[in-house]
Amino acid sequence: MKLSVLSVASEAVPLVKTGGLADVAGALPAAVAPYGVAMTTLLPGYPAVMQAIGAKRNGGRTLHSYNSLLGEPARLVAAKLGGHPLIVLDAPNFFARPGSPYGDPAGKDWADNWRRYAALGRVAADLAGGAVKGRKFDLLHAHDWQAAMAPAYLRFAPVAKSRAVPSVMTIHNMAFQGHFGREIFGQLGLPKAAWSIEGVEYHKGVGFLKAGMEAASAVTTVSPTYAGEIRDPEFGMGLEGIITSRGDQVRGIVNGIDTAEWNPESDEALAANYSARTLAKRVANKRALEMVFGLEKGDGPIFIVVSRLTWQKGMDVLLEVIDHLVGIGGRLALLGSGDPAIEEDFRAAALRHPGRIGIRIGYDEALAHRMQGGGDAILVPSRFEPCGLTQLYGLAYGCVPVVARTGGLADTVIDANLAATAAGAGTGIQFAGVNYRALAMAVSRAVALYHQPDVWKAIQRNGMKADFSWSRSGKAYADLYQQLVAASR
Ligand code: ADP
Numbered sequence: 410m411k412l413s414v415l416s417v418a419s420e421a422v423p424l425v426k427t428g429g430l431a432d433v434a435g436a437l438p439a440a441v442a443p444y445g446v447a448m449t450t451l452l453p454g455y456p457a458v459m460q461a462i463g464a465k466r467n468g469g470r471t472l473h474s475y476n477s478l479l480g481e482p483a484r485l486v487a488a489k490l491g492g493h494p495l496i497v498l499d500a501p502n503f504f505a506r507p508g509s510p511y512g513d514p515a516g517k518d519w520a521d522n523w524r525r526y527a528a529l530g531r532v533a534a535d536l537a538g539g540a541v542k543g544r545k546f547d548l549l550h551a552h553d554w555q556a557a558m559a560p561a562y563l564r565f566a567p568v569a570k571s572r573a574v575p576s577v578m579t580i581h582n583m584a585f586q587g588h589f590g591r592e593i594f595g596q597l598g599l600p601k602a603a604w605s606i607e608g609v610e611y612h613k614g615v616g617f618l619k620a621g622m623e624a625a626s627a628v629t630t631v632s633p634t635y636a637g638e639i640r641d642p643e644f645g646m647g648l649e650g651i652i653t654s655r656g657d658q659v660r661g662i663v664n665g666i667d668t669a670e671w672n673p674e675s676d677e678a679l680a681a682n683y684s685a686r687t688l689a690k691r692v693a694n695k696r697a698l699e700m701v702f703g704l705e706k707g708d709g710p711i712f713i714v715v716s717r718l719t720w721q722k723g724m725d726v727l728l729e730v731i732d733h734l735v736g737i738g739g740r741l742a743l744l745g746s747g748d749p750a751i752e753e754d755f756r757a758a759a760l761r762h763p764g765r766i767g768i769r770i771g772y773d774e775a776l777a778h779r780m781q782g783g784g785d786a787i788l789v790p791s792r793f794e795p796c797g798l799t800q801l802y803g804l805a806y807g808c809v810p811v812v813a814r815t816g817g818l819a820d821t822v823i824d825a826n827l828a829a830t831a832a833g834a835g836t837g838i839q840f841a842g843v844n845y846r847a848l849a850m851a852v853s854r855a856v857a858l859y860h861q862p863d864v865w866k867a868i869q870r871n872g873m874k875a876d877f878s879w880s881r882s883g884k885a886y887a888d889l890y891q892q893l894v895a896a897s898r
């Protein structure tokens with residue numbers, strides 16, 4: 410059966426991105442299309458989005474207008490996202506703001522985020538419920554807390570005459586839950602019945618992600634290992650009870666990568682294109698990387714990091730290990746931004762090790778590609794990682810991942826231990842426990858393996874040959890949609 414699915418997210422490439430969620434939301438329509446799913450994406454009309462779809466000042470094709478959407482005027486504009494249908498929520502009082510999607514230019518979260526993303530959820534539920542003529546959906550797919558009120562509105566306040574539409578709630582990161590004070594409840598436009606433990610109430614306030622998890626027909630997360638981990642308080646962060654209570658309905662579907670965007674054979678950002686058969690050409694990219702990061706030229710390994718600079722990503726532990734990394738002949742090129750104290754510490758480390766440590770604070774998509782194409786190994790020492798995409802890009806580019814054994818990192822990288830090496834299967838290095846000793850040992854192992862060129866090349870090639878395209882996971886989502894739609898009829 411051909412299905413029509415509405416996917417709602419707060420970011421999607423190529424229009425707006427702060428992290429992996431955007432990669433996934435942007436890739437999903439093409440991922441599920443081969444399996445009979447026509448996906449429409451709903452996104453907030455941030456300035457970058459409005460500009461990209463060329464719909465400034467009431468331009469663009471208006472599908473629907475609201476006099477008051479949680480108190481503000483709004484309209485829905487039809488556009489395209491990579492050839493697939495896109496609907497943009499143009500609500501200037503909510504979204505026409507400078508800064509990131511979630512906060513002001515100084516990095517402080519917008520105080521009315523609850524209202525901005527409740528509005529997004531309301532609109533998604535309206536669309537899925539059939540409020541807009543000519544748009545019919547069989548299922549709603551919501552991503553993360555910013556979209557999580559959509560299943561809740563669908564359950565507790567559907568549009569009049571709406572059919573029962575099943576929904577999927579995907580958790581990309583349990584650490585961000587959208588938890589607000591109880592005083593907002595009265596302004597959400599939900600019936601009193603929604604104020605309950607089975608509804609939106611969470612620790613005496615309103616929990617957006619919690620509400621979506623309760624209301625959705627199925628809950629997924631972005632790797633099988635993380636789906637297991639979030640049953641424990643350490644990873645479930647307060648929501649482990651709901652995960653456990655939903656039992657087998659919580660499944661992990663690992664993210665794919667967009668192999669058109671991330672392909673070393675055709676990537677235009679690279680100084681030299683290459684494949685698993687022509688790894689020697691990577692050296693031109695390595696030389697380019699040394700230039701960009703002000704690193705000494707050398708034959709030793711260059712470790713790279715492309716990351717949000719936060720506690721989740723274990724960046725504080727990497728800072729402790731830097732002297733060791735340099736001491737054993739490694740160099741480091743780091744691109745990222747985040748916690749100001751961590752940024753400052755990396756700057757200081759670069760000053761301490763001129764020519765050995767190069768730092769770029771900021772966000773630079775093309776540079777991220779060049780680093781994967783020229784670096785020897787990518788470090789991902791995350792304390793938790795629902796899926797992680799940079800290790801997948803590393804695998805595709807022959808930039809060997811050195812990862813903590815958690816979440817999607819555990820599921821996507823095969824440690825090149827003795828057994829794996831004998832079987833010709835290793836694709837990277839895994840270490841257990843994000844602490845100085847474990848990371849320092851992993852870095853030492855990487856340097857030692859790097860100096861055995863045949864072994865290292867085999868690891869690179871194994872990773873490059875592995876299939877991390879969306880085909881398997883696109884089918885997994887499509888199968889889940891089909892099951893839920895069949896069960897709802
Ligand atoms: P998360 O979503 O938790 O930040 P992921 O590994 O899933 O982690 O996704 C991060 C995405 O953001 C990847 O596409 C990565 O290349 C990109 N990225 C992260 N930091 C930067 C940066 N400073 N510049 C360019 N791209 C970045």
Ligand code: GLC
Pocket residue numbers: 428429430433581582631664794795796797798817
């Ligand atoms: C989140 C997670 C990351 C995951 C991404 C896309 O940002 O932190 O692990 O890859 O979402 O699902």
